[in-house]
Amino acid sequence: MSIKRVAIVGCGIGRSHIVEGYLPHPEKFKVVAICDLNEERLREIGDEFDIAKRTTSFADVLDDESVDIVDICTPPGIHLEQVVAALAVGKHVICEKPLTGxxxxxxTIMQAEKAAKGTLMPIFQYRYGDGIEKAKRIIEAGIAGKPYMGSVETFWLRTPEYYSVPWRGKWATELGGVLVTHALHLHDMLLHLMGPVSKVFGRVATRVNDIEVEDCASASLLMQNGAFVSLSCTLGSQEQISRLRLHFENVTFESNHEPYSPGKDPWKIIAANDEVQARIDAVIGDWQPVAPRFTTQMEHFHAYLSGNGPLPVTTRDARRALELVTAIYQSSDTGNEVILPIGSDSPKYADWRARTK
Incomplete structure (x- = not known):
């Protein structure tokens, strides 16, 4: 098994990638370089994890032939150019959400992938954990039956102190608000379990903080499978929770309410009757624990690179999540329902900025 050599670009959330994604897998990954414009943070992270190469230059990372994977954890406004540049020099690339704006x-990134030697994996770490993966197995086994209804709630809290970081809260640099930076995780979980969206009606507003981007949003979805789903999200909740509740013909699923680890157990898995429960027990009775978040996503990426499994998250997955964002912004601005898929003829295709005040 080959050890993949990783360079972390952006040591904020990048530290979580090290702690959760790479350190648990010393036989699979070695972080050999870190890159950040903040030299004090470079020194702190480098010393903490004994990483010798520390640079403020992204070009230095790309020129380092010993680096197999470039893990991009920078502010969202520069993801596009960095992903394309890393792919162009033959690196494998991991990119934090949102992939772009x-x-x-x-x-553009998907076109770059076609000519690239390396592979891009967007980050959607909330897909991983015992709760969501049990639900996924039950649904894929055909036990849940017809999907009826769902609700997804991202009720978090962000104060003015959070937005004191210069790039946050601005369209040009954060690329969006609660839909893009926060609720995108939960909305990807919904798509992962219930499939694609057909129609969207949405509203966005800035009500909590003095920022450009939205911090409150709601949407009504019609899924391709016919289910109705409501989305609600705010950055003004005094109790932070993340919650999915999905109702199927034979099973109701409800996630745990931990704001940043909703994929973990305990999930409520409520069977319609004893027969359904027996079928559920049959498919998850041999369950082996799944580490949450980055730990499992990075493990699956190594398996893919080693030829032992599928790519865990694809650019097409990221596009599907960002297409939902685009549809909500477009619906909010126009006051009309938006039909998916969204193509280049959409007024929000190249610039999704919405009116929020």
Whole structure:
């Protein structure tokens, strides 16, 4: 088994990638370089994890032939250019969410992937954990039956102190608000379990903080499978929770309410009757624990690179999540329902900025 050599670009959330994603797998990954414009943070992270190479230059990372994977954890406004540049020099690339700030940007990345030697994996770490993966197995086994209804709630709290970081809260640099930076995790979980969206009606507003981007949003979805789903999200909740509740013909699922680890157990898995429960027990009775978040996503990426499994998250997955964002912004601005898929003829295809005040 080959050890993949990783360079972390952006040592904020990048530290979580080290702690959760790479340190648990010393036989699979070695972080050999870190890159950040903040030299004090470079020194702190480098010393903490004994990483010798520390640079403020992204070009230095790309020129380092010993680096197999470039893990991009920078502010969202520069993801597009960094992903394309890393792919162009043959690196494998991991990129934090949001991948970029428009469907046009995603399509540019997908074009770059076609000519690339390396592979891009977007980050959607909330897909991993015992709760969500049990639900996924039950649904894929056909036990849940017809999907009826769902609700997804992202009720978090962000104060003015959070937005004192210069790039946050601005369209040009954060690329969006609660839909893009926070609720995107939960909305990807919904798509992962219930499939694609057909129609969207949404509203966004800035009500909590004095920022450009939205911090409150709601949407009504019609899924391709016919289910109705409501989305609610705010950054003004005095109790932080993340919650999915999905109702199927034979099973109701409800996630735990931990704001930043909703994929973990305990999940409520409520069977319609004893027969359904027996079928559920049959498919998850041999369950082996799944580490949550980055730990399992990075493990699966190594398996893919070693030829032992599928790519755990694809650019197409990221596009699907960002297409939902685009549809909500477009619906909010126009006051009309938006039909998916969204193509280059959409007024929000190249720039999704919405009116929020």
């Amino acid at each position: 428009s469907l046009s940007g995603v399509d």
